[in-house]
Amino acid sequence: MTADIYDLGSSATPWRYFWHPVCTLNELREAKPGGRGPLQSTLLGERIGVAEIGGKVVAFADRCPHRGAALTLGWAEDDGLRCRYHGWCYDTEGRCIEVPALEPDTPIPARAQVTMYDCEVKYDLVWVRLDSRADTSIPEFPAWEDGSQRCIMGEPYLWPCSAGRRVENFIDTTHFPYAHQGTLGAPPNVVFPVFPVDQLPGRLEFETETFLAYNPGDNTYGPPNSPESTFLPPATYVVQMPFTTVLKFTWSETFQTQIYMHPTPIDGETCRSYWFTCHSHDGSADEVHLQLQDMVLGEDLPVVASHLPRRIGEAHEEVSVPTDRSSILWRKWLRELAHAGERGPEELMRCLDTTNIESEVTAPAS
Ligand code: FES
Ligand SMILES: [Fe+2]
Incomplete structure (x- = not known):
């Protein structure tokens, strides 16, 4: 397996600081009925998802914290992203806001949190940056x-x-x-x-x-x-x-x-x-x-x-x-x-x- 070695023997780490397109806006629109995704993509070896929630295009690690199912199998709703497996729902910050199987008022574990990534739409492309600690910009056009x-x-x-x-x-x-x-x-x-x-x-x-x-x-x-x-x-x-x-x-x-x-x-x-x-x-x-x-x-x-x-x-x-x-x-x-x-x-x-x-x-x- 050599896919985790990048050009000149580098790891994925340096390239995670940069913005990369992961799909076109049109691909997101056409991914699912309703036009909001979610759409699955891969960036630097990571399975990620893109969806429009509440008018905002967001990118996330495509893994539900509950049992690890792909969130992109689920649905983009008005207020959140819903997992297809047990229906847990996440907001645009990745916080779990609903666990349908629980009685109301039962606390939701704080660790029920999806990893979110920087995401912007520019030039009709959806750009994602996996690591936000460097002040890089979307390349000029x-x-x-x-x-x-x-x-x-x-x-x-x-x-x-x-x-x-x-x-x-x-x-x-x-x-x-x-x-x-x-x-x-x-x-x-x-x-x-x-x-x-x-x-x-x-x-x-x-x-x-x-x-x-x-x-x-x-x-x-x-x-x-x-x-x-x-x-x-x-x-x-x-x-x-x-x-x-x-x-x-x-x-x-x-x-x-x-x-x-x-x-x-x-x-x-x-x-x-x-x-x-x-x-x-x-x-x-x-x-x-x-x-x-x-x-x-x-x-x-x-x-x-x-x-x-x-x-x-x-x-x-x-x-x-x-x-x-x-x-x-x-x-x-x-x-x-x-x-x-x-x-x-x-x-x-x-x-x-x-x-x-x-x-x-x-x-x-x-
Ligand atoms: S795996 Fe997502 S709700 Fe259970
Ligand atoms: Fe050429």
Whole structure:
């Protein structure tokens, strides 16, 4: 059993301090008749539940303190969450407020308390933080909040790889001519510069120049042209540590696109990615943008699902080169965050604000 080992040999502990989406708002609405859940999910190896009670979306350990049954088998009621087994009912703080089998006025044991987690709805996603002792924030998504672009939520996808593997795939540019041969890239356009990477509080950023690739042709990007055509314009990659990635392309002064993606660690070797494709308001059909992403993801999946191990291992198990710079820096910070998180929330927050990784790291030549 290796699922309790996360990227770079870390435990789940550091990642419990961060916010992760556990379902879409729509999935919660559709989980049960009535539209309030409960819905079962898994986050960092823990079985959790989400429900709307009294107008508030709450997240809880999916275990009834009475006999350990899954509370998500039960019902969300106006004032509480009711267990399907013996009908105990819990309020939004997790306190048991009713034990139907008891005569009225019989005291309810104080230990009849469900573990509740921080929970917020943002960007039509339900975000959960398992450990509230660090002052982390839900990752930013400016295009959604300021309405500057049309943001379309894609169907979340479950991949047999760690969250870290998914992040690295997302910020990797040199796989374009091979994993996306004939779509996002193609030989002979295979040589890439080593892009400088900026480390800012809580985030890594780097910019790519325009590079030669191949335009598959569609309604958005114009008719197909030759493999020598310029397809991918300058791009900005952002990783909000540890796992939220944003990729912005500037096609022209008036047309920009971006992809926002967060792979939620289900366990150490499985992640479920929540994502959006966004574009300047140009009236194009949502399907055009979703289909492009479906194609790209379909090309990535077999490769990413084939990694051994399914999580990121130790440096000596893989060989890096200078053009892997973004992933080398991100791994270094991830490892430092993991170590800091094991020492506690204050150390974790200090590490999240650090800005010295770029100067410390030299990409190995072999
Ligand atoms: S197990 Fe939930 S009420 Fe008994
Ligand atoms: Fe890819």
